[in-house]
């Protein structure tokens with residue numbers, strides 16, 4: 275284990291913040307903190323980075339208690355949503371900057387090392403460019419290289435791709451995952467985007483109102499959510515009451531069949547590109563159903579249908 279958070283709490287003046295955060299991170303893992311805005315993701319990350327000192331609890335990094343250490347003493351780098359680059363410096367100067375204080379390398383050597391990181395993040399040819407002239411995606415690459423060059427034990431990323439357009443966001447997260455695998459970098463990634471979390475994480479930590487509510491592999495969190503909150507935050511789900519218990523049914527696990535005697539009826543149909551989203555009703559309950567592939571345009575509004583539920587969870 276490289277990082278352990280033991281019972282971390284931080285309460286702000288209005289009573290919000292985080293409470294009793296317990297988390298273990300193994301070396302080389304990519305852990306994602308996932309939850310809606312205000313649930314305490316940044317606060318948790320900031321206690322790890324040293325920008326916030328927790329009220330209670332301790333933080334152990336590589337067997338050392340760092341709870342009260344200032345940020346610059348911790349072997350941790352952070353990548354922010356806003357890039358936070360030095361605007362008066364060019365790409366290579368931004369990237370090599372951290373080495374000035376963390377290594378005994380001479381300027382020429384620092385620039386040589388920085389060259390490797392420029393290449394690693396795909397910015398070859400942009401070394402002398404001023405960062406203000408780069409696109410958002412390129413600026414975030416500089417920020418990533420600047421964070422990695424000091425070879426931190428831990429890399430923190432706070433919604434790093436949220437300012438980028440959808441396509442670039444997907445490309446950047448794939449590249450990040452590749453870097454993490456190739457160099458076995460331990461990362462804690464913060465996002466409110468469930469798709470982003472599902473696609474890159476070794477483990478997802480789902481948060482709600484300052485607390486951790488579930489920790490698991492993406493497939494565990496998706497297939498076995500512990501609560502209605504997790505089920506509805508991670509993916510789409512139908513939640514129905516049955517025998518005073520709640521049943522969670524994912525829309526892709528409902529199989530529809532045209533049936534003139536069926537109890538269900540198609541009441542809405544939305545074309546989503548690679549899938550069709552249907553709403554069906556039996557006059558009292560309504561469910562969301564997803565069909566992809568050749569079946570996706572098979573049903574019409576007001577069709578009578580019967581259904582099979584292939585998989586569901588009771589909570």
Ligand SMILES: Nc1ncnc2c1ncn2[C@@H]1O[C@H](COP(=O)(O)OP(=O)(O)O)[C@@H](O)[C@H]1O
Nearest residue numbers: 286287290291310311312313314315316317318
């Ligand atoms: N410096 C601060 N002072 C007062 N309240 C804060 C401060 N930072 C965060 N909060 C509050 O703590 C809660 C969690 O915030 P934050 O960790 O930023 O959430 P997230 O990153 O998940 O959106 C929010 O209600 C926020 O308003």
Ligand SMILES: [Mg+2]
Nearest residue numbers: 312315316317
């Ligand atoms: Mg935040």
